[in-house]
Amino acid sequence: MCELCEKYGDNGGRWYLNPENYARPLYKKVEKGKEKEPMILTELQGPFYYKPLIELKDNPEAFEKMREGYSKFHETMGGQVVSLEDAKKMVEIAQPIARMDCICRRITRATLEDGEQRPRTCLGLGVGMFRWEEWPERYKGGVEFLSTEEAKEHIEHWHKRGMVITIMTFGTPYIGGICLCDYPDCLAIRMRLDYGIKPMLLKGHQVAKVNYEECTGCGTCVQRCQFGAIKMEVTTKKSNIDMTRCFGCGVCTYACPQDAISLIDREKLPGLKEEW
Amino acid sequence: MIPQIEIDKNKCATPYECKKCLQICPQAVFAVAPTKVERFKETAPEDYEVQAVFKDKCVLCMDCVKVCPTGAIKVKVGSS
Numbered sequence: 001m002c003e004l005c006e007k008y009g010d011n012g013g014r015w016y017l018n019p020e021n022y023a024r025p026l027y028k029k030v031e032k033g034k035e036k037e038p039m040i041l042t043e044l045q046g047p048f049y050y051k052p053l054i055e056l057k058d059n060p061e062a063f064e065k066m067r068e069g070y071s072k073f074h075e076t077m078g079g080q081v082v083s084l085e086d087a088k089k090m091v092e093i094a095q096p097i098a099r100m101d102c103i104c105r106r107i108t109r110a111t112l113e114d115g116e117q118r119p120r121t122c123l124g125l126g127v128g129m130f131r132w133e134e135w136p137e138r139y140k141g142g143v144e145f146l147s148t149e150e151a152k153e154h155i156e157h158w159h160k161r162g163m164v165i166t167i168m169t170f171g172t173p174y175i176g177g178i179c180l181c182d183y184p185d186c187l188a189i190r191m192r193l194d195y196g197i198k199p200m201l202l203k204g205h206q207v208a209k210v211n212y213e214e215c216t217g218c219g220t221c222v223q224r225c226q227f228g229a230i231k232m233e234v235t236t237k238k239s240n241i242d243m244t245r246c247f248g249c250g251v252c253t254y255a256c257p258q259d260a261i262s263l264i265d266r267e268k269l270p271g272l273k274e275e276w
Numbered sequence: 277m278i279p280q281i282e283i284d285k286n287k288c289a290t291p292y293e294c295k296k297c298l299q300i301c302p303q304a305v306f307a308v309a310p311t312k313v314e315r316f317k318e319t320a321p322e323d324y325e326v327q328a329v330f331k332d333k334c335v336l337c338m339d340c341v342k343v344c345p346t347g348a349i350k351v352k353v354g355s356s
Contacts, residue, residue, distance in 0.1 A: 040313050047307035047329040057332040058278055107307050110295035137313045184304040194333070 001267065002205065002276060004080070008173035014205060016082065021173040022094045022126060040138050046187060047107060053195065067196060074199040079168045079179070079188055080276075081204035081247045083263060084156060084254075087165045087178060091151040094125040094175070098132065098143040099154060102179065104187045106140070120144075121158055121180035123151060128176070155180065162224050164189065164249040166201060183226045193227065202276045204248035206263035210239050214260035221252035221261060243272060279336055280352050281305065281328035287348035291326035297340040297349060298326065303333040306340070 002015070010018040042049075053070055056063040082090070091097055102122045105111050124132070124143065132139040146154060155178065159165055163180035166188060170176035183189050191197040208229075217237035222230045229245035230252060232238075241252070241261070253261045267273045288294075291308050298306045307329045310319035328334070340349050 041310070044313065045309040048309060048327055051327070051329055051331075054330060054332055055278065107309055108298065108304055110292050110298040110308050134315055135313065136316065136318045137310055140318065190330075194330070 001273070002202075004173065004202070014086065015173060016080070016167050016175055017086065017089055017093065018173075019093050021175050023174075040135055043103070044107070044138065050191070050195070070195075071197050071199055074191075074197055076172050077169060078172065078199040078201065079166045080202040081249050082165050082167055082178075083204060083206055083248065083250045084159050084165060086205070087155050087159075088152050090167070090175075090178060091123075091148050091155070094178075095148075096125075096127070096129055097146045097148070097151045098124040098129040099146050099151075100124055100132075100139055100143045101141045102185070103138075104179075104181070105185045108185045108187065119158065119180075121163060123154070123178040125175060125177055159251065160254045162226075162251055162255070164226050164247070164251060181226070189226060198276070201247075203246075203266070204250075205266055206248040206250070207243045207246045207266050207269070207272060208241050208248060208250065208252055208261050209243065209264050210241055211260045211262065212236075212238050214258045215239055215256075216258055216260075218257065220255050220257060224251050224255040226251065243269075244275065277354050278331050279334040280350075280354065281331055281334060281340075282350045283326055283328065284348040284350075285325065287346040288326060288344075289346075290321040290324065292324040293321050294345065296343045296345065300339045300343045302337065302339065303330065303335060305330045305334050 004015040008015040008018060008021055015021060053063065053066050056066055099120050100122050101120055129143065132143050155165060158180040163182055166179045166181050167175055168177040168179055181189055188201040192201040215238045217232065217239065219232050221239050222232050227245055227247050229242050231240050233240045248263060248266065250263055253263055298308055305328050306326055308324055308326045311323050311325050313319060336351060336353065338351060341351055
């Protein structure tokens with residue numbers, strides 16, 4: 001079973017659908033007093049802190065040892081992949097919802113998401129968002145408050161264009177944001193895939209499966225997968241999803257012109273139910 | 277061997293505004309961040325810093341060295 005659901009779920013339900021995990025008091029606990037300012041700087045400088053770990057990439061033993069420490073830290077600040085269906089349920093619980101520029105993209109590519117193509121993909125959640133003007137550097141470019149319906153449209157729009165929907169916690173289980181992510185600019189996807197920092201991005205509650213009867217081998221899904229989980233099986237001319245690598249984001253299910261891919265429950269598969 | 281990538285801070289004055297290395301890198305090796313944050317104030321452009329973070333991904337194509345307008349980036353193989 002999903003460890004977070006066990007700890008923070010409401011009677012065995014998915015942890016991120018439990019309204020308690022959107023509550024303000026938990027948020028305050030992390031933010032207390034003078035801790036707040038450095039927290040923001042720490043968040044903005046995020047990847048800089050990974051340099052000592054990355055320097056050890058050539059030394060597997062030392063790398064592994066240090067990686068454990070980083071993983072431990074991300075048990076308090078991390079996320080999980082969610083399906084579009086679940087994300088829509090989340091924005092029904094969370095209020096207010098504020099759209100802002102993606103902080104990872106700012107850090108890795110220095111893009112402020114302006115101009116006509118302005119995706120402004122990130123959604124900040126909770127009453128803390130009302131005080132965004134206090135930290136203009138963190139919320140560079142400003143924020144716009146969205147209604148629940150607008151938030152659903154926003155998430156669906158970017159998800160169908162290929163973005164992975166993820167949750168971000170700020171003091172787990174407090175859910176502070178819904179992100180729309182891709183590789184390599186999303187630091188969470190990157191830290192998990194390239195450096196094995198598992199709690200930074202847990203896999204979702206579902207996994208994708210191809211219906212071989214319907215698949216025509218067009219390859220659209222192969223290009224869309226942000227996790228490198230899909231390959232084209234040349235001889236059978238079918239897409240092959242490695243379900244042990246799949247994060248269950250659902251991007252491929254919307255990309256497939258044949259509707260040949262579906263999401264199935266991870267926990268119904270004994271081989272995958274402990275694989276997060 | 278992980279490549280060594282050094283950025284001369286004196287030559288790289290406003291990395292967030294320049295952003296050439298960040299955007300050209302095929303392996304997205306770099307990261308840029310403010311060195312300080314203040315309440316009710318955006319950080320000044322000269323208080324930003326770019327660092328090579330994901331160095332294990334560097335393939336030594338030297339695109340960053342070529343694109344840097346001030347010659348602030350040095351890339352070499354090995355730890356020396």
